[in-house]
Amino acid sequence: MFKTIVIGSSNKINVVIRQFSITSARNAQHQSKIVIVGGGSGGCSVAAKFVNALGKNNVTIIEPANKHYYQPLFTLAGGGLKKLSQSHKDMSDVLPKGAQWVQDSVAEFDPKNNTVTTKLGDVFKYEVLLIAVGLQLRYDDIPGLVNALDNYDNVGSIYSPKYVEQTYRAIQTFEKGNIIYTYPNSPVKCPGAPQKICYIHENFLRKMGKRNNANVTYNTSLPVIFGVKVYADALWKVAKSRNINVNLRTCLVEVHPEKNEAVFQNLDKPEQKFTVEYSMLHAVPPMGTPTPLKTNKDLANDMGFLTVDKSTLQHTRYPNIFGIGDCTDSPNSKTAAAVAGQCNVVFKHMRAVLDGKPLSLAYDGYASCPLVTGAGKCILAEFDYNLQPLETFPIRQDREMYIMYLFKKELMPFLYWNLMMRGYWNGPAIVRKLLHLGMKN
Template identity: 40%
Template sequence: MLDSTSNRTDDAARAAAAFYEVLIIGGGSAGLTVAAMLRGKIQGRMAIVDPTDTNAYQPGWTLVGGGVFTLEQTIKPEAALIPRGVEWVKQAAARFDPEHDRVGLADGTMLGYRFLIVCPGLQLDWDRVDGLAEAIGSGGVCSNYRGDLAAYTWACIKSFKGGKMIFTQPPSPIKCAGAPQKIAYLAADHLRRTGTRGSADIAFCTALPGLFGVQSFVPPLKAAMKRHGIEENYRTNLTAIDGKAKKAIFTVTAADETTREVVRDYDMIHVTPPQSAPDFLKGSPIADATGFVDVDKHSMQHVRYPNIFSLGDAANSPNSKTLAALRIQAPVVVQNLIAAMKSEVGTAQYDGYGSCPLTTDYGRIVLAEFTYGGKVTPSFPLDPRVPRYSSWRLKKDFLPFLYWQVMLRGIDVKIAHKERVFADVV
């Protein structure tokens, strides 16, 4: 492996089928962004390892499920997004050999590297809910967490004539912890606008003990739940779906940690699937005990292998797993990697910034921005806990542009996020 004072690369790495100065595992938002930022800054070959044909702006899938976007607006061909001069290895990574600076692919090929960036994202574990994989996509069982299913969410909402709606949230980690409740608000608001809200019983069932991890934003979210008449159920984890009988089975944990099983009927259920690190990361030499890449939470550099970096959802840094987080992580990784190439210690620091535009109604959003420790760090001089139309326009119109035209082109936009203290909102 590469130590902190030399540029030695193991002979096994150079003897692999191909050798790269920088090898990037994952061609999603994180991989494409760092590749674009690194292009022209390094000598030698750089490659992205990813088997998928398309790239998606996943934050847009809530609006697909809410009937605002089409799926086609959120997806582009991967080939059109790979930066010029960066090779695309259209294969899946299978194993890591950091002692010899190598990555094994699914077909058995070994690739060598001098520096490795690991950013394959999260995997969706549909099978961890009994019966979900068989039920999803029909019979009122929908999810915005897979692009091809998000349009079915909207079909379920707009055709809903009455009955029971359920929206679920599993234990952490998940992508965008606010997304499971966003679609509940949009569904309730749509029913209100079409005059059918009175015929629906809507329940939000989360495995977590609260609505949101940053307490400053809980009051406006609870106000949204109350305004929309949504029943709140905490520490209520979906464990099984009976698609034929239209029954959802939950494990409810009481204050004394005892559990009981609760069966709920549904006419429509939006399921957020359990999520975890990709299987090829779990148990690997570069992962921690939970399966995520073991990095320093500020430098995003591996704690044991200095020539390995990680960012995005696959890193074990304790930030919210959002697109906004990796936008701030990417320049930190790039700066510290370039420093490591010079046998220097990188000084760039990630402060845990994350952002979650919490859609409380059509046309209104609570723009939650925060750093490590739940410090509220808004980009604008307004109380971020107040649902605003301007934040809706930011999410609907500006953020997709920022993704496709700025982030994926490697442009580092400097936005001042300032810690502020606000009076309580009730």
Template identity: 40%
Template sequence: MSTREADLRINARADADRPTPGPNHHTVVIVGGGTAGITVAAQLTRGLWNNTDVAVIEPSDRHFYQPAWTLVGGGAYRLEATCRPEAAVMPAKVTWLKKAVTEFQPDHSCVVTADGVKVGYDYLVVAAGLKIYWDKVAGLKETIGRNNVCTNYSYDTAGYTWKCIRNFQGGTAIFTQPKGAIKCGGAPQKICYLAEDYFRRKGIRNKAACGAGPATFGGGSFSCHCCPWQSPFWVAKYGRPALSIAVETIFGHHLVEIRGDAREAVFENVNNGERMVMQFDMMHVTPPQGPPEFIARSPLADAHGWVDVDKYTLQHVRYPNVFALGDCSNLPTSKTGAAVRKQAPVLVKNLRSLMAGRPLTARYNGYTSCPLVTRYGRVVLAEFDYEGNPLETFPFDQAKERWTMWLLKKYLLPVLYWHGMLKGRA
């Protein structure tokens, strides 16, 4: 569809169904005030554009820097430093509606919030992140944060991961990865490698009986990473260093049940459905994740429930005045804040072009990045595009573990996040 046709379609929708301009109507409505929503809001209201009428609908009064939760779980970062009040990151010129969206009505250019109010828009940006489905693993909700079952995938539990690692006295430590898309595909491995390194330094790891395959489950003290894939990292260049780390990896299995009190985990073979039970002494769970229900059941969703956008322009494929980015979108790249950093300026440029009646020329190439923490003080900085081609920032081989990249991950990236990205500086 051409931009002209798109504009006509939008204008055609400016009918009696749409909430009339007023307090419940904004030029741009952004759903979600997380990494993507705040970055876009800040860029949209910067400089000459600071009179653009932008509203962010966000129910939470806390904003998180989630990438540091890996380091929190490894005891290398302060939990409190990963959280700031939402009010502190909300751009000054933006209207903050502190409530949740429950429904999209894109044919009427409005969203409905939990209190039943319709908020109308000329342009919509969906940036509501993904949802963690704790219920999809039987017994997980009941045992997470207890029984040495931990996860870095929430602010409330990342601190407990470090407690489990610190108190581990030997035995079996399991690190899981679920089927399907997750935030930061490398995070389940990173915490495994940090724990592994910690156990080695503490002298526990050398009791280990490490090998390949289920034959070694019987005894010894080891860390084991269970994931449903056949390789720890799908981009070959960065998979090699990960494979060289001596943790036992059980491919093709995912966690389906935890019996916390008995310290038993049940895994299912993704190919033949066979189940096996493993005893554990500590377990880090990466929970199943997916699109939030209010998106999945909306007209904006694709067949899998993610917001259906063009992978280059980030414009919705059926509703031209709708855009999406970040974890809630169906962009076929790994779901990271780093990807959002490159998506946001493309979205903002195309949105402004649409507003001005110009063609959408900005293109997103699928860039994403994963600072793969391989041990304390060492990081492999993976950066690649939609096709898995490396898109590296530095003039050296980034597949090598480096101390400088650890410094980047631990010290520089958080500063760039709070003071650069969230302020609208690309």
């Protein structure tokens, strides 16, 4: 008989498992055909596919959060082009109803015994495991940054919902001085976002008649402004035409908010540090995988990322484990569009393992980064593992276009909530073939 299990947390009682035929005792043993760790873009989309294919009660999702965020909207909300409230829904409304939701987080992976253990002590045994835990924001890795974000209204960050609205208020109240935007010395999710918010804010200042009062600087730890040359060339033109200073290999290492000072390091000459006074600072935190994955040497590489075959997304040591999204060492750009390109490959391959069949598909590294450069302007970057353009439309996409802005602002959120989160969107590959008449672009 199936029933709802209620498991307690430290502050209140939460319903954490829906329709699960097991007792609610702590340290209970559970079994599931498919266990998915993480209810973000990758975990939810693959879970929906399995529920659609196999029916109810074959999938267990372990996810502690109450809200599911469509994070690509954070950039628009931080620039006043969308509202933060439009970026999230209740997790219970997004996860597929036929799946069993465990509202907890994983404390330990044990791939040798095909189990995961949650923080509350439950052990889940699986036939096939999908790890979709994403990246954690590590603001506290930069001394002074948490204090600056929590206590000063001229410092913002679009990467956390806690600070998105604060970021927009900061640019609204700016009067004059230095505005600095940063990119950390670590892998990041949505690597275009740190400069997108710079362009959006610069455009906002022009509309408000304050641009002449601002010295706008984008400091990035990367050796290039963008990884794909054709789009990088376009972005250099945007930056130069708008008098935005771009400093490569320049990393934020400390903040002194009481003095409005940011300390930067020249990564090519680490002994060289310099301090800049700011009127407004937008900081992007270093990021990394959650500790249970990062410290598991059976699963992760030296940087803490899940080791997978970049084509099949199957773990390199354990064939019944797969990865999706930001937490894997697959060398693609970490974006929601990349997850869309991965989800059908992961689903088909997980099912092949269940059925004892060979893996038949290959993920090509597709990722997309809609580079919004202001209200009504967007360069739609699409590319593959080789950092070569893999564009959907049969036109040049390395230029600012209003239609691409509409796709980013209106169409992509619709596709995400109504198709991808329900298991019906695998990225634009089919659309690309149709528009290019089946020819490679």
